[in-house]
Structures are given as structure tokens and as C-alpha cells.
Amino acid sequence: MRATDRSRFERLDATAARLKDDAGLTAKDLAEQLGVSLRTVSRDLALLRDRGVPVEADRGRGGGVRLPRNWGVGKLSLTYREAVELLVCLAIAEQLPSPWLIANLAAVRRKLVASFAPSLKDKIAGLRSRILIGGSASAAVVESFSPLGAEITEALLTGFLEQKRVRLSYRDVEGRLTGREIEPQWLLLNAPVWYVMGWDYKREAVRSFRCDRILEAHLSETPFTLRPARDFDEAIADIRAIRP
Missing domain, CATH: 2.30.30 (SH3 type barrels.)
Known part of the structure; x- marks a missing residue:
């Protein structure tokens, strides 16, 4: 992943976290906190909406942008790196000899991959062919x-x-x-x-x-x-x- 792609994913995560924590943020507040331009904030908010994040906005003086406080319950927002590390952990767990409590890990893994944004899904699919999980060391x-x-x-x-x-x-x-x-x-x-x-x-x-x-x-x-x-x-x- 290019540094620009990685920084964009990290900035989107930071934006979503701030919107959920503070209901009174304006686009200008976000720009100042993240160290980016208002145009970048506008593009990021549009991208979050495209990804299904319910960003709400109040127009006019005193208006702001926010996320519903109950949004995210049961949802998982991962960075590219976190997603890779979690998929590897799931693959390791699937190799354990005991089937109890981990019988459905393959289904969990498929659902996790399916939940990613298309661009992230493509990158992870390429990485999967380069990671091998073998048996235990001697x-x-x-x-x-x-x-x-x-x-x-x-x-x-x-x-x-x-x-x-x-x-x-x-x-x-x-x-x-x-x-x-x-x-x-x-x-x-x-x-x-x-x-x-x-x-x-x-x-x-x-x-x-x-x-x-x-x-x-x-x-x-x-x-x-x-x-x-x-x-x-x-x-x-x-x-x-x-x-x-």
C-alpha cells in the first residue's frame, strides 16, 4: 500500500472517531484537528458516506457534522494493517487441533473479508497468496x-x-x-x-x-x-x- 493510501485510511478512521465522540464538530474543526484542508474534509466525509457510514450534517450557522452515538454497535472499523493481522490470527486459530468454539471461524473470516471496502478487499486478497500458515515448529x-x-x-x-x-x-x-x-x-x-x-x-x-x-x-x-x-x-x- 502506498503511504498516501495508508494515511487516507488512517485519517478516515480518525474522522469517524471524532464525529462519534463530539456532536458539535464543524468541518472547519475537523480540518484543524486533522491538519488538512476543508476540501479534503469534504472529500473524506463523502467517502465515509459512500462506505455506508451515516454521517449527519446540520446546515446553517452553528451547524455541524456528527455520527449517531449508537452507530458502530456490532460494527468493526479496521485499518488495512489491522485487517491483515486479524485475518492471519484467524487462519492460525483455524489450524488449532481442537474444533470446540472455533468451528465457525471460516465463516467468520468470509464475513470479515466481505465487509471490507472494495479497495481494501483487493489489497488483502493479494496479500493472502503471500502468507502461509504451516504446522507447529519442532x-x-x-x-x-x-x-x-x-x-x-x-x-x-x-x-x-x-x-x-x-x-x-x-x-x-x-x-x-x-x-x-x-x-x-x-x-x-x-x-x-x-x-x-x-x-x-x-x-x-x-x-x-x-x-x-x-x-x-x-x-x-x-x-x-x-x-x-x-x-x-x-x-x-x-x-x-x-x-x-
Whole structure:
């Protein structure tokens, strides 16, 4: 997703939250609070209405815009990133061996996807083909596993979502420390361990990286294009996995 798209989604969420919290807001108030022009506020309000948000407006002096305070009960408004994270969580839950209380998760997932705006739905559909949920990691892998730091997680996830290269400091299975620059094209979870699969510029080939062996990760502003799925055939040949 482009930065402009992401900021627009975030601004729409912020606008809806302010309208629900304060019944006395004017378009000028919104423009000042959000740091945008009146024209941008007008476009955003029109877009919210197009998405089914019941924005109400009072005309004339002293008039304002608002949302009914009871609106949103039973509804869920998600950002692009939140939607991706929730879909992955649902996919993980569907893989759990116990069917009790989670038998209807597939239906929940379908309803969640169906509720998204068309533009968001298209973006998420593209991501689903790049995320694999496999089985549990082996006992030996789990024993050496350590949780990822917030900065590493942020760089990897942002690079994956926005298709930007990431520079890594990586310790391999032999304990050797190397510097890499990669395109984070695919993600794989063998719970609780995440792997990122992508083009490695040092090796000039597709490589998989166990995320908890990454010591540092720095997002680059250099974009990349998605590579054909056939480029990853060898990397995922022995993986039994589903997509969110």
C-alpha cells in the first residue's frame, strides 16, 4: 500500500472517531484537528458516506457534522494493517487441533473479508497468496526460539505490506553473522516461529530467513515488485500450509 493510501485510511478512521465522540464538530474543526484542508474534509466525509457510514450534517450557522452515538454497535472499523493481522490470527486459530468454539471461524473470516471496502478487499486478497500458515515448529526449534523485538517486527511487516526492501543483520544456523538486503515477498508461520522468504541480493536467489535469528532490521525506501509464484516453488515444496 502506498503511504498516501495508508494515511487516507488512517485519517478516515480518525474522522469517524471524532464525529462519534463530539456532536458539535464543524468541518472547519475537523480540518484543524486533522491538519488538512476543508476540501479534503469534504472529500473524506463523502467517502465515509459512500462506505455506508451515516454521517449527519446540520446546515446553517452553528451547524455541524456528527455520527449517531449508537452507530458502530456490532460494527468493526479496521485499518488495512489491522485487517491483515486479524485475518492471519484467524487462519492460525483455524489450524488449532481442537474444533470446540472455533468451528465457525471460516465463516467468520468470509464475513470479515466481505465487509471490507472494495479497495481494501483487493489489497488483502493479494496479500493472502503471500502468507502461509504451516504446522507447529519442532521441539528443537521451539527450544531455541526467542520472541522478536518490536523494531524488527515493524521493519519486516512494513516491508512486506508496502513492498520495500529490508536490510538485515542475520545469524545463520551455524552462528555466522552476515549482512543481507532482501525483498520480503512471502511470510511463513510454523508456530511460534515466523520465517520471511524473499529475494536475497547477497546470494542472488530466493532464501528463507528465520525471523528470530534476525538481530537488526532496517526498512529501505527502495520498492520492489512481486516475483512470480514459481520462483518460490522450491522453497515451499515440502511445506504443508494454508493461506489466510
